[in-house]
Amino acid sequence: MQVTSPIREPLVTGHKTMHDITEDICRRVEEKPSKAWLAAFGVSLIMLIVGGYAAAATWWYGIGMWGLNKTVGWAWDITNFVWWVGIGHAGTLISAILLLFRQKWRTSINRAAEAMTIFAVICAGTFILMHMGRTWLAHWALPLPNTYGSLWVNFHSPLVWDVFAISTYLTVSLVFWYVGLIPDLATIRDRAKLTLEKYPLLDTDTPEERREKRKKRRPIAAFIYGLLAFGWEGGAKVWARYEYVALILAGLSTPLVLSVHTIVSFDFATSLIPGWHTTIFPPYFVAGAIFSGFAMVQTLMLITRKVYKLEDYITITHIDYMNKIIILTGSIVGIAYITEFFMAWYSGVEYERYAFLNRAFGPYWWAYWSMMTCNVISPQLFWFKKIRQSIAWSFFLSIVVNIGMWFERFVIIVTSLHRDFIPSSWAMFYPTLYDIGDYLFTFGIFFTCFFLFAKYLPVINMAEVKTILNSSDIKAKEKATEYLKEGGAVKAASPMYDKGKDL
Amino acid sequence: MxxxxxxxxxxxxxxxxxxxxxxxxxxxxxxxxxxxxxxxxxxxxxxxxxxxxxxxPRTRIPIAAFLFGALGTLSAITLITYTMGIDWPMIIGGKNFVAIPTMVPVTFELTVLISALGMVATFLVSNNMGPGKKEFMFDxxxxxxxxxxxxxxxxxxxxxxxxxxxxxxxxxxxxxxxxxxxx
The missing domain is CATH 3.30.70 (Alpha-Beta Plaits)
Known part of the structure; x- marks a missing residue:
């Protein structure tokens, strides 16, 4: 039995029925690609190809193509890696942590956010592979038996932990996402198979009839989605198991998502570089990751919502909730920046003090203050409800946040490295065209994958939205409100919620 | 059947x-x-x-998840202890050959990985699901x-x-x- 709260905003508007949900989401998959989609996909492909040239050159000639030098040995590669991994944190947060907290609003954004997670982690992995230089030896990072002894990997090293963390995260996110997709893939499969049953090709058909039927039949979709749906039937026994699997995957993913960025932060925190060697890094990185991830989800969902006309599923309420998480995590990040600065002074270590003063007033001051403006000041605007609920502001600020989060990683990595312990080793980092090209390459991967996903897979988890329809859609809310006005107590949505029943 | x-x-x-x-x-x-x-x-x-x-009957999927998780934990501990402590011990940063704190991250990750994969595999097998499996839809x-x-x-x-x-x-x-x- 589900309870309808009359005071909470509805999560599905537009008086939708379950069939409307199926129609609205499946139609996008079934119809021919629109011109807007083709244009967007084309732009992504161009990014992929142009960036791919840079990536191929980096692979062929080595990372000497980048602007690195002896002092600054990590720059855009690791900046971009951490940035992409951070973005990849929102998907699992939405689907796992919000599932454990029983947040119903996650249902219409979790699918796309999880997809985004997977693509972002792939982009992050691309930088990890690239920065190795000899990409073809990447398997050396795994504990594989070999002919050198066997010489094993060093399990004391955070870099090895990172290999395990990122690959586990990618695998588990992929599994979580796919398990969630199966019922919806079955919906698309069944719609396609119904066309085959409805318009059978008969020997008695005239050529015109046959042509008409062929237009309506969708055998390829029936075959492909049939394969992908894994034979899903949707019985109560399967659903019960499915719910357990989702719950346990959420329980596993919650510490996993926190561990991943913690381990990424260990890459820095366990070193001795002033500015990196801090114990605040794990929580600060995790908050930053969720912050940037939500900003990216916000950017993509606002576009998807508009292009696919999903305003009834991704409502202003959803945007508002996401902005609230952005303000929370943004504030945690802000406090972390200030704490870091305070601790550098309070520690009394002159190297630490110098590292932080140099961040704010050294040659990279512009990066530091861009970071401060974008990450600390701009999300505070979301305290105003008008801004939180404004689509234009949300879109603009979500991009600002991601720019800020990129600068955060750049500041941490490059400004901490560029002043070496010996002043004669001091150096600056200037990106080359290949640095930029490789970054563009990952954008190409990300958007190409995202647009393919948005076209050929259901962007909203239909099964889950159907689950909340009886309790959280606008019809249920209206009825509950009406009932309250009549003097009733909180109304249960079942059984037969038309009649209403007091709790 | x-x-x-x-x-x-x-x-x-x-x-x-x-x-x-x-x-x-x-x-x-x-x-x-x-x-x-x-x-x-x-x-x-x-x-x-x-x-x-x-x-x-109540599903026993959680038991499978737990057992696979335990398998992951054990295999990680075995792997790290064998490679770092038995097969080729090396002094790295003055740490013990087998140091419990540095075992934690990888052990955790492998526990989650094996548990998740094993549970989902159990789910697919117990429901007779998988790539290319045929469904029987009553409607x-x-x-x-x-x-x-x-x-x-x-x-x-x-x-x-x-x-x-x-x-x-x-x-x-x-x-x-x-x-x-x-x-």
Whole structure:
């Protein structure tokens, strides 16, 4: 039995029925690609190809193509890696942590956010592979038996932990996402198979009839989605198991998502570089990751919502909730920046003090203050409800946040490295065209994958939205409100919620 | 399950279609009261507790998840201890060959990985699901907006008409009436 709260905003508007949900989401998959989609996909492909040239050159000639030098040995590669991994944190947060907290609003954004997670982690992995230089030896990072002894990997090293963390995260996110997709893939499969049953090709058909039927039949979709749906039937026994699997995957993913960025932060925190060697890094990185991830989800969902006309599923309420998480995590990040600065002074270590003063007033001051403006000041605007609920502001600020989060990683990595312990080793980092090209390459991967996903897979988890329809859609809310006005107590949505029943 | 190759007859089911989750839950409970054994309910979304009303045993998936997780923990500890402590011990940063703190991250990750993969594999195998597996849908609309209540006619003593009448009485769609499907 589900309870309808009359005071909470509805999560599905537009008086939708379950069939409307199926129609609205499946139609996008079934119809021919629109011109807007083709244009967007084309732009992504161009990014992929142009960036791919840079990536191929980096692979062929080595990372000497980048602007690195002896002092600054990590720059855009690791900046971009951490940035992409951070973005990849929102998907699992939405689907796992919000599932454990029983947040119903996650249902219409979790699918796309999880997809985004997977693509972002792939982009992050691309930088990890690239920065190795000899990409073809990447398997050396795994504990594989070999002919050198066997010489094993060093399990004391955070870099090895990172290999395990990122690959586990990618695998588990992929599994979580796919398990969630199966019922919806079955919906698309069944719609396609119904066309085959409805318009059978008969020997008695005239050529015109046959042509008409062929237009309506969708055998390829029936075959492909049939394969992908894994034979899903949707019985109560399967659903019960499915719910357990989702719950346990959420329980596993919650510490996993926190561990991943913690381990990424260990890459820095366990070193001795002033500015990196801090114990605040794990929580600060995790908050930053969720912050940037939500900003990216916000950017993509606002576009998807508009292009696919999903305003009834991704409502202003959803945007508002996401902005609230952005303000929370943004504030945690802000406090972390200030704490870091305070601790550098309070520690009394002159190297630490110098590292932080140099961040704010050294040659990279512009990066530091861009970071401060974008990450600390701009999300505070979301305290105003008008801004939180404004689509234009949300879109603009979500991009600002991601720019800020990129600068955060750049500041941490490059400004901490560029002043070496010996002043004669001091150096600056200037990106080359290949640095930029490789970054563009990952954008190409990300958007190409995202647009393919948005076209050929259901962007909203239909099964889950159907689950909340009886309790959280606008019809249920209206009825509950009406009932309250009549003097009733909180109304249960079942059984037969038309009649209403007091709790 | 009946196997036609051995000359068995096909199983026969009565399939009633419902248009609301509450109706189908209600029907399951009432049919049970009338002594009808419900085979399964197919729905476009999960309906909480309906499996217990039907009488399905509680799923043991969590046990599988735990066991796979334990396997992951053990394999990680074994792997790290063997490689770092037995096969090729090396002093790195003055740490012990086998240092418990540095074992934690990888052990955790492998626990999660093996647990998740093992559990999902168990889920697929126990439901006879997998790439390319064929489904048997009593009604294809149950992945859209309908709920199918399925009664195995061979497992019940009531006649087809009686079961059909009861289904209709408890809210099944009458156009068309609940129909018999063979599998």
């Amino acid at each position: 009946a196997d036609t190759r051995l000359g068995h007859t096909k199983e026969r089911f009565m399939v009633g279609i419902y248009d609301h989750e509450d109706k189908v839950v209600d029907a399951v409970k009432k049919l049970k009261n009338d002594g009808v054994k419900v085979y399964e309910v197919y729905s476009p979304h999960p309906i909480h507790h309906i499996d217990t009303y039907i009488g399905h 294809r609309r149950t992945t859209d907006d309908k709920y199918a209540l399925v009664v195995d006619l061979d497992a019940n003593t009531l006649s087809e008409e009686q079961i059909r009448d009861l289904m209709v009485k408890y809210g099944a769609e009458t156009d068309p009436l609940p129909r018999i499907v063979e599998r």
